[in-house]
Amino acid sequence: MASRHNKLGLRHLSWPIGIELLLQFLMGTVDTLMVSRIGDNAVSAVGVSNQVLQTAMTLFTVINAGAGAILARMWGARNWEATRRTAAIAIQINVAFGLAGGLFFLFASGQVLRMMQVPGDVFEYAHSYLSIVGGGMMIVTLHLVVNALIRNTGNTKGPMVITIGMNVLHLLLNYVLIFGVGLFPAMGVEGSAISTVVSRAAALALSIVLLWRSFEPRMTRQDWFSWDRSLLKDIVGIGLPVSVTAMSWGFSQIVLLSVIASLGANALASYTYIQTIQQFPWMIAAAVGSALSIQIGQWYGASQHQLVYRGPLRAISAGLILIATAAVLIWIGGEPIMSMFTSNADIIALSLPLLGLCIIWQTLRVIPFCLSNALNIVGSARPVAILSVIGMWLVSTGGAYWFGAVLGWGLPGVLLAMMLDEVLRGSFFVYQWFRRQRRLVGSLEQALSAK
Known part of the structure; x- marks a missing residue:
């Protein structure tokens, strides 16, 4: 019991989250500086695209915030079946809506940017970036929800380590793909977008393995194919108000x-x-x-x-x-x-x-x-x-x-x-x-x- 309490200590849980947030901020700043080498229009394009993506991502708060809270509850209650099913519900919904969102941005990014009246000098950059990163929305949303689920088991160090690796890979790929190195041509903003999706995909793969190992007993086929409506209701009951607040x-x-x-x-x-x-x-x-x-x-x-x-x-x-x-x-x-x-x-x-x-x-x-x-x-x-x-x-x-x-x-x-x-x-x-x-x-x- 003492060991379990120590693992839930405020300091034990919070410092990895703080490091992760700091790294995300610093890496975002460095990312902007690297893109700025292309030009001010490129920076504006990435900024506009990220604003659109962040707005779209608030829709996933309905599931992600609620699923994290319910998983923590069930983990504390040692209800392992409900814990696994909560994770399965969150992942399945993120896959479905992530695919739909990805297809939307893949084919409709231009219309979205025109509605926003993005200037012509910025439009081409923004269209390329939004189509690639938005097209990979399922990868981005899955990575976020899987990391959130892992944290709510009490393991905040694992996501931190994965995020460190993801950011290092992102910066390396940025340098190679934006400016061109060796056999790789200089791709500019498109290179930054590809770097974002690839580094997220690598982090997602590691996060899925870590989540899988978090459950004992492991997830079964029944967890994936039997939907628990009461769990879904509880998830939405927490997630919907949180997402409304975020959008507002x-x-x-x-x-x-x-x-x-x-x-x-x-x-x-x-x-x-x-x-x-x-x-x-x-x-x-x-x-x-x-x-x-x-x-x-x-x-x-x-x-x-x-x-x-x-x-x-x-x-x-x-x-x-x-x-x-x-x-x-x-x-x-x-x-x-x-x-x-x-x-x-x-x-x-x-x-x-x-x-x-x-x-x-x-x-x-x-x-x-x-x-x-x-x-x-x-x-x-x-x-x-x-x-x-x-x-x-x-x-x-x-x-x-x-x-x-x-x-x-x-x-x-x-x-x-x-x-x-x-x-x-x-x-x-x-x-x-x-x-x-x-x-x-x-x-x-x-x-x-x-x-």
Whole structure:
């Protein structure tokens, strides 16, 4: 029991996730730099294509988020049959929709880009990239879901190691295929797209082997051909609200960016740089929150309710300390950090006070993020989604317009609105969490008195 508890320790689970997120960010940056050698239009094409693909990928959140949560529950309950069937359902649905999405992008990428009014100089690059990477959507979606399933068994190191190998292979193939080496011709953007699909396919093969070995007893033919409707219902019950929230957030960010753009070119550039820089401390919170989800799922499945309801308090405490430290260090080194991104003195002057405000904003984000993950796992995904959508549109986006544009407070007003959104959601989620805890304690007391 002690060994099992250690394997579910927050530090044990979170550091590999943090390394994986950091590597993905760094490799994405290096990837952009390599493509930039082709030209600015190539970078724009890859950026537009990835935005389209990320929007399409939110549809898979319905299954992937729900399947990960249910698998963690069943793993904690030691219900191995349900665990295997949950994995089988998630993989089968991803194969079906991944194939459909791949065929769509293979034949309709041009129409999508024309609807987006992509400029002609960018169009050809974007069409090639989107057709190849989008055409391989099944590989991308399968890799994501299989890695998520592995993590929810409590094994976060395996996906990290595979991701490291995938990124190294991707960079090597990028160099060979983009610029041409030896027998390989220079393929430019097409080479980058092929590199993405091939490296993902290699990572997928290793991830499938690792997932297969995670189950004891192994998956059987019956797991693949017998659909459990109750499991599917539970998966969608968690995944659907999460995916609605993700899609709503994506659209709200587009509107928010239009509000910020109305404040001027310097404001838009400053906000873009601030968001990029603040990804580093946020990776800490994302790693802690993801580790917490695994803990809560397995403890909830094992009916270890005291651990379930104490878990977020520990995660929030650790997250607050780590993310506040990271945000303060970024603020202290604000000027040299900003100088790495731009030499425009006006943008740097505009950004430095915002880095100070981000210390407050980032720490406020930890509580709602951790508790929303925990509430989703224990069956409160719907109220979390409802309040999140209200908050992101009415408070964050609406408040950004009111404080930033109408009152003329600029970017500090935008950040104030985002802070108020975090406070609103954090307060509601704290109330919801302790409300569920009191309800559980009451039901346990009734059960004991009945005995």
